[in-house]
Amino acid sequence: MFFRLRRLLRTAGRDLVVLWYAFRHPDTPGAVKLLSILLALYVFSPIDLVPDALPVLGWLDDATLLAIGIPAILKLMPQSPLLESYGAADRFLSRWIFWRKRS
Template sequence: MLFRLRRLLKSTGRELAVLWYACRHPGTPLAIKLGALALAVYFFSPLDFVPDGLPILGWIDDVTLLAVLIPALTKLVPQTVLSSAHDGADRLFSKKLFRRNRS
């Protein structure tokens, strides 16, 4: 499960953070919040179109779905909410937790 989450953050990273902050904003339409919830349920659900037991194919369907639907949902967010969500994502990624250690 942790490996899947790490892969998700690497492949979608910033867009996922923007969608997260947008979903937490009260100005985001309910349809977008429900779409993001459905996407999260599908990703963490053991039931997939292609089972994860098939090493590469099982992951490709998850990553493809995320790579297509996260930007699609983000484009539907109202501009005022989106700018606030980008600010939240910028603050998140500027924290030391996400920076590489250069020592």
């Protein structure tokens, strides 16, 4: 269970870093950048469909939207900037010891 959770967090965190580098890439389409901004605005906005004041449900809608939204946005990316973003994200994440895979 712990290893599955760690793998899930590693994948989600990597995709988030890839989306950051893709957002900063000059060849990324404007629609992808706009969707990234809208996703971030919804997650960090105090106005939600389910208020964050509700103990679990308030965070669950944000987590679900991130889990669905980030891969969907990355699928809209052209191949070349996406591969460069994955490379930049892997170089960035390789600096963190907890992120490295065990041999």
